[in-house]
Amino acid sequence: MAKGMFVDTSICTGCKACQVACKEWNGLPGEPSHFHKVPNRPYPVAFNFTGNSYDNTGQLSATDWRHVRFIEQFNENRTEGRWFFSSDSCKHCTDAGCLNACPVKAIVRTDMGNVFVQQDVCIGCKYCIPSCPYGVINFSEKTGTVHKCTLCNDRIHNGLGTACAKACPTGSISFGEVSELKKKADARLSQLKGLGFTKANIYGYDEAGGLNVFYLFMDNPTVYGQPLNPIVPQRRLFKSAAITVVTAIAVAVAALISFRERGMKKETEK
Amino acid sequence: MISPETQAPHWEWYYIAMYFYIGGIAAGAYFIGSLLELLNRENLRSISKTAYYIAFPLICITPILLIADLGRPFRFWHLFFYTKDAAPYMNHTSPLSVGTWALLVFGGMSFLSFVNVLAEDGRLTSPGLKKFHVLFSRIPHKIYAAIGSFFGFFVAGYTGVLLNTTARPLWEATDPLVGSLFVASAASTGAAAIVLFMLNRKAGTSETFGRLEAFDRVAMIIEIALIAVMLVVAGKYAAPLLTGFYGVLFLGGTVLVGILIPLWLNWKGFKPGAAGGSMATLVAVLVLFGGLMLRISLVQAGQM
Numbered sequence: 001m002a003k004g005m006f007v008d009t010s011i012c013t014g015c016k017a018c019q020v021a022c023k024e025w026n027g028l029p030g031e032p033s034h035f036h037k038v039p040n041r042p043y044p045v046a047f048n049f050t051g052n053s054y055d056n057t058g059q060l061s062a063t064d065w066r067h068v069r070f071i072e073q074f075n076e077n078r079t080e081g082r083w084f085f086s087s088d089s090c091k092h093c094t095d096a097g098c099l100n101a102c103p104v105k106a107i108v109r110t111d112m113g114n115v116f117v118q119q120d121v122c123i124g125c126k127y128c129i130p131s132c133p134y135g136v137i138n139f140s141e142k143t144g145t146v147h148k149c150t151l152c153n154d155r156i157h158n159g160l161g162t163a164c165a166k167a168c169p170t171g172s173i174s175f176g177e178v179s180e181l182k183k184k185a186d187a188r189l190s191q192l193k194g195l196g197f198t199k200a201n202i203y204g205y206d207e208a209g210g211l212n213v214f215y216l217f218m219d220n221p222t223v224y225g226q227p228l229n230p231i232v233p234q235r236r237l238f239k240s241a242a243i244t245v246v247t248a249i250a251v252a253v254a255a256l257i258s259f260r261e262r263g264m265k266k267e268t269e270k
Numbered sequence: 271m272i273s274p275e276t277q278a279p280h281w282e283w284y285y286i287a288m289y290f291y292i293g294g295i296a297a298g299a300y301f302i303g304s305l306l307e308l309l310n311r312e313n314l315r316s317i318s319k320t321a322y323y324i325a326f327p328l329i330c331i332t333p334i335l336l337i338a339d340l341g342r343p344f345r346f347w348h349l350f351f352y353t354k355d356a357a358p359y360m361n362h363t364s365p366l367s368v369g370t371w372a373l374l375v376f377g378g379m380s381f382l383s384f385v386n387v388l389a390e391d392g393r394l395t396s397p398g399l400k401k402f403h404v405l406f407s408r409i410p411h412k413i414y415a416a417i418g419s420f421f422g423f424f425v426a427g428y429t430g431v432l433l434n435t436t437a438r439p440l441w442e443a444t445d446p447l448v449g450s451l452f453v454a455s456a457a458s459t460g461a462a463a464i465v466l467f468m469l470n471r472k473a474g475t476s477e478t479f480g481r482l483e484a485f486d487r488v489a490m491i492i493e494i495a496l497i498a499v500m501l502v503v504a505g506k507y508a509a510p511l512l513t514g515f516y517g518v519l520f521l522g523g524t525v526l527v528g529i530l531i532p533l534w535l536n537w538k539g540f541k542p543g544a545a546g547g548s549m550a551t552l553v554a555v556l557v558l559f560g561g562l563m564l565r566i567s568l569v570q571a572g573q574m
Contacts, residue, residue, distance in 0.1 A: 100363040101366065104345075104352070105352050123346060123349065124340045124345075127436075130278060130572075133273040144340075144342040145341055229271050233436050234363045236442075237431070247454060247496070251453055252305070254488040255302060260309075
């Protein structure tokens with residue numbers, strides 16, 4: 001029975017309550033302050049801003065397991081515009097690149113389908129980091145291990161929902177049984193299509209074997225920084241290994257020819 | 271589609287790229303040595319011996335580099351043993367996991383071959399090692415030479431497959447050719463290391479050098495061909511490898527100084543008269559330099 005989340009970005013207001021709730025529940029440290037004092041200036045100076053709309057972390061990291069994206073779409077003379085918000089996190093892929101890549105079984109899938117990093121097993125090899133097509137998981141110098149969203153592993157195994165879903169004031173993030181959430185998502189999509197939002201789409205039914213945390217987007221997923229049809233890296237492993245073996249055989253044949261017994265002609269020449 | 275937002279592991283070049291390089295030389299050298307042993311080429315025995323002398327000490331360096339790059343170095347043994355199941359562990363979908371085991375086997379085989387050549391040269395003084403040598407000499411040398419060269423190839427190639435099996439744009443776009451490229455480079459740098467070592471010890475004959483240079487030439491041709499195909503396959507995603515600092519390392523260091531110039535010198539040196547020692551040294555040094563630049567540029571440019 002896989003648990004997951006459905007993120008309906010059409011009703012997200014970008015309030016970042018989910019970011020705050022995530023940090024509070026999981027005990028994650030805050031970000032550096034956005035204003036600080038500078039010598040000889042009486043007022044605080046703006047500092048550490050991403051410069052990208054209201055985005056305050058820029059990406060997911062070892063201490064930011066949720067990241068609210070702000071997408072501003074304006075025409076040239078700024079008479080018309082749209083502002084999209086999307087709360088992003090680990091998608092808990094059914095075929096998870098990080099889990100496939102982990103050499104020590106630190107990254108495991110629990111009975112509720114969430115992908116979880118066992119902090120006492122992780123050795124900090126960092127191979128899972130480039131293996132995630134979504135750039136979710138990241139390394140902490142402080143602990144020497146990797147961290148990411150656990151789908152509130154402790155909460156969901158004790159009958160609660162995720163902290164972000166609990167905090168969400170508009171119901172944009174909902175937690176539950178994946179099959180139930182899909183019904184909800186399909187109903188919402190057909191409602192939006194009926195209202196004339198033809199570009200609305202659901203992201204995460206097929207990607208990476210199906211995402212347990214999936215999204216309803218109002219525009220192309222790439223607008224929201226999500227890759228179209230990302231390939232789980234390990235699905236390319238066999239081909240890559242096979243080509244390498246072929247090359248190894250070619251090098252071995254080259255060696256056999258280079259080091260073979262030479263004929264009489266060459267021997268006498270010498 | 272290649273993902274726009276992936277994160278870099280921030281592997282340090284002096285650990286990971288260096289390991290790819292040193293592991294490659296050891297594996298390439300061991301392969302050449304064991305192949306000659308398998309072919310029974312007694313007149314080229316000096317090459318085999320040199321290869322075994324090089325491979326083991328080099329492969330001893332590599333775990334130090336790998337463990338130093340870990341966030342939790344003292345947990346390195348988790349790679350072999352999963353405490354919660356109390357059982358040995360290998361993840362067959364992770365090149366890193368399989369490669370670690372291959373490195374262990376390769377290390378073992380290269381140690382046996384190393385002790386073997388020490389005994390052959392009468393340098394085995396420790397009584398413990400002598401007893402050990404007598405014990406494992408009951409197994410035909412060829413068996414562990416064969417196992418060792420298989421795992422040697424594995425160690426040389428899996429590092430490239432490891433890079434390809436990620437979602438970083440450069441590494442994904444160059445799939446599936448980096449493993450092949452690293453195998454060719456390992457063969458070429460392995461041969462170069464043997465040449466350099468033999469020249470230093472004045473152990474070689476003109477025939478041994480001729481054979482090694484002939485092999486190195488083929489390996490370099492394979493390598494340059496693979497680089498050309500790789501760049502075509504990667505298209506616009508190859509940009510980090512062709513521009514900026516890593517562009518200089520890759521195009522200048524690897525392609526020009528590390529492959530094209532030694533290939534040209536090697537070709538020229540093969541005209542009757544044969545190249546002198548200084549030319550052979552120069553070619554070997556350039557090839558070894560090119561191999562290092564190849565690893566550094568590919569590993570670091572993929573993390574930009």
